Amino acid sequence: MVIGATGQLGRPTVDALARDGWEVTAASRGGGRDEEWPTDVRAARLDRADDAALAALVGDGCDLVVDMVAYGPEHARQLTGLADRIGSAVVISSASVYEDDKGRGFDTQDEPDGFPRYPVPIPEAQPTVAPGEASYSTRKAGLERELLGAGGRLPTTLLRAGAVHGPHSPLPRELYFVKRNLDGRGARVLAYGGESRFHPVSARNVAELIRLAAARPGARVLNAGDPQAPTVAEIGTAIDEVMAVRPDTVLVDGPPPGASVGLSPWSVPLPVVLDMTAATRELGYRPVVSYAESLPGTVDRLRSDLAVRDWRECFPRLAGVYPDLFDYAAEDAWLRAR
Template sequence: MVIGATGQIGRPAVRALARDGWAVTAASLGGGRDADWPDEVRSVRLDRDDDAALAALVGDGVDLVVDMVAFTPEHGRQLAGLADRVGSAVVVSSGAVYVDERGRGFHTQEEPDGWPDYPVPIPETWHTVAPGEGYGARKVRIERDLLALGDRLPTTVLRASAVHGPHCRTPRELYFVKRNLDGRRTRVLAYNGTSTFHPASVHNLAELVRLAAARPGSRVLNGADPDHPSVGEIGAMIDALMGVETESVLVDGPPPAPNVGDSPWAVPRPLIVDMSAAERELGYAPVTTYAEALPETVEWLAARLRERDWRDGFPKMLASYTAGIFDYAAEDAWLAART
C-alpha cells in the first residue's frame, strides 16, 4: 500500500513497484490514478489523518506500506500501531533533519548567519535536529519512533533532498521557467550563482523505494541525484531547453535587496548528501541525472503556466516563497540603480 500515491514521488513509486511484481493499492485523498500506472493498480480514497480508515484499508495485513506523507508524530504512531499487520515500511523523510556542528539547520536559516555549514557530502550518521516542533524536528520524531520498532516493523527511512519532477507542489525550477515565459532576459543570482542544493529526482527516489521494498530493514538512507549542479548551471540548462538566451547578473554575497536575487536555491554554503550507503546496502544505482530528468519538469511547468496563473497553479509555492519571488519591479529598480 502506498500512502500519498498521487503526489510527486508516489506516482513513479507506484509504477516502479507494480512493474516489480507488487500488487499495489494506491491510496490518496482524492483516490485518483496516474496515466502511467498499470491497470492492475488499485486506487482508493484515504484521509491519512483518519486512523480508522487507514486501519480498515490495511485490513488483515499488507506486506509493505510506503508512506509519502508522514509529516507529524501522529502519522508515525499510526504506522507503529499497525506494526503487527505490516511486513515492512518505507517512509519518506527529508534532508531538512540535518544540522551542523553549531546546531544550525533549516530552522535557523532566516537568522543572521543561520544557514548551516554542512560537511560535503553529508552522511546519514551526521547530526540531526532534536525532535520537536518545526518540519525537520517532526520528521526526526517520526524517524526515531519507527526505527525504534526494529524487527517489529522494519522501516527504511529515505531522507529526500530537494525533490524535482512533474507534479511538484513547490518546484524550484519555476523560478527560471516563469521568467523565461514572461520574457525576462536578465536575472540576478546571489552568491555568484554558485549555490548548490542537492536535487533528488522523483525517479531516483522511486528506485530507492523499489529496492528498499525488496530488502526490508531498519535503516536511514539519503535520497538524491548523482549530480548536483549549481543554481547558475540549472538556469543555463533551463534556458537551453526553452531556447532562450539570458544574462545573469552575479552578486558576490547574499541577495542585495528584498526580492532581488533570492532564488529558491540561494544558500551561502552547499548542501550535498552522501549516496554511498544506498549503493552499499541496496545495490542502488541512479536511473537518471538531474540534467536528464529536467526536460519533463520544464515541459510540465510550462504547460501548467499556460493554463493558469502561477498563484493558482502552485499555491504551496506562493505560501513558501511569497509573491516576492517574481517581484520584477524590485529587480528592475535594483538593476537601474547599478548603472
C-alpha cells in the same frame, strides 16, 4: 500499499513497484489514479488522519507500506500499531532534519550566522535536530525516532530526501527560470555568485530507492539525492538549453542585494549536498535519471500550467514560501542602478 499515491512522489513509486511485480494498492485522499499506472493497480480512498480507515485498508496484512505523507510521531505510531500486519515499510523523511556541529539547521537559517555549515557531502551519521512540535524539521525527526525505535517490530527504511523535483511538484523551484524565460526577461540575478547548491532529487530517483528498499527490508536511514548536486547557475543554464534561450545571468557576490532580487529557491549561502554512498552500498542504488535528463518533462508541465493560470494559482505553496519570486520592477531598478 502506497499512502499518498497521487502526489509527486507517489505517482512514479506506484508505477515502479507495479512494474516490479508488486500488487499495489494506491491510497490517496481522492482515490484517483495516474494514467501511466498499469491497469491492475487498485486505487483506494484514504484519509491519512483516520486510524480506523488506515487499519481497514491494511486489512489482514500487506508485505509493504510506503508512506509519502507521514509527518510527526503520531503517524509513526499509526504504522507501528499495525506492525503485526505489515511486513516492512519505506517512509519519506527530509534532509532538513540535519544540524551542524554548532546546532544550526534549517530552522536557524534566518538568524544571524544561523545557516548550517554541513560537511560536504552530508553522511547519514550527521547529527539531527531534537524531535519536537516546533517545526517541520523537528516533527520529521520525531517521526524518525519513533520508527527507528520499532525496528525489530517493523523494519523501516527512512529516506532523507533533498529538494524533490519533477512534473507534479507543488513547489517547482524550476519556475524561477522557466517563467522568466517565458516572460522574455533578458537577465536574471543570482546571489552567492550562482554557486549555491541545494541537492535535488528526482521523484523518479526516489521511486527507484523505494523499489530497491522494498526488495531488501531493513531498519535504516538513507539519503535520497540525484547523482549530482548542480549549482543554481548550472540549473539555470540547463533550463535555458531545454527552452532554447540565452538570457544574461548577473552574478552577485554574497547574499541577495534586495528582498526580492537574486533570491532563487536554491539560494543558500553554504552547500547542502547529500552523501549517497550508503544507498549505493546497501541497496545497489543507481539513479535512473540525472537532473538535466529530467528537465524536459518538468518544463513542459510548467509551460502548460502557466498557459491557463497565474503562477500563484498554479502553485499556492510556492507562492506562500516565495511571494516575491517575480518582482521584476525591483530587479529592473537594481539592474539600472548597477
